[in-house]
Amino acid sequence: MxxxxxxxxxxxxxxxxxxxxxxxxxxxxxxxxxxxxxxxxxxxxxxxxxxxxxxxxxxxxxxSGEVHQWMYDRYSLERLLEECGFVEVKQCAAHESRISNWTSFNLDTEPDGAIYKPDSLYMEATKPN
Structure with missing residues (x-):
């Protein structure tokens, strides 16, 4: 010392x-x-x-590039969405959506169609009126 x-x-x-x-x-x-x-x-x-x-x-x-604070699996995210009032919750692929021309936005896929982050969880739900 x-x-x-x-x-x-x-x-x-x-x-x-x-x-x-x-x-x-x-x-x-x-x-x-x-x-x-x-x-x-x-x-x-x-x-x-x-x-x-x-x-x-x-x-x-x-x-370092990791901006997420929480991680969800399919089950817990589905429950959370339903608890928040969403319906028709379903797991999708990166190139699938109820939104027309979804792939043209290139949010989850590259312009050539390659999936941006293949290990991601893709979920979709609808908020009732």
């Missing part, structure tokens, strides 16, 4: 902490954490409160 304290205060170098930039201080701390087998993630965890750290992790996940 003494070497960590020295890294933060830079005591061994006999320099004032004020003579270092924040970047230099962080680099010194990261160097010590790396020496001990830890990475910058530990420093981030130490600096943030729990709520901010969770928000950071969620933000990183969502920026």
């Amino acid at each position: 003494t070497s960590f304290f020295d890294a933060i205060t830079l005591h061994k170098n006999k320099r004032s902490l004020n003579s270092y930039s924040w970047q230099q201080i962080v680099e010194k701390i990261l160097g010590k954490l790396k020496d001990w087998g830890y990475g910058k993630e530990l420093l981030i965890w130490l600096l943030l409160n729990k709520q901010d750290y969770i928000a950071l992790k969620i933000g990183r996940f969502r920026q």
Whole structure:
């Protein structure tokens, strides 16, 4: 722990902490954490409160391309749609819909007809008047 304290205060170098930039201080701390087998993630965890750290992790996940917050299977999505008042709930293929000319919108298929995400679940339902 003494070497960590020295890294933060830079005591061994006999320099004032004020003579270092924040970047230099962080680099010194990261160097010590790396020496001990830890990475910058530990420093981030130490600096943030729990709520901010969770928000950071969620933000990183969502920026990685995954924007969904929930996942449904056919059964649970069908039940949810029915609980919300939808009727005629059915599972479809990516190129199927009650909407005329559905494939021309290219929402679930590419212009050449290839399915955009073949592992997706496609469901359709009707909201009664």
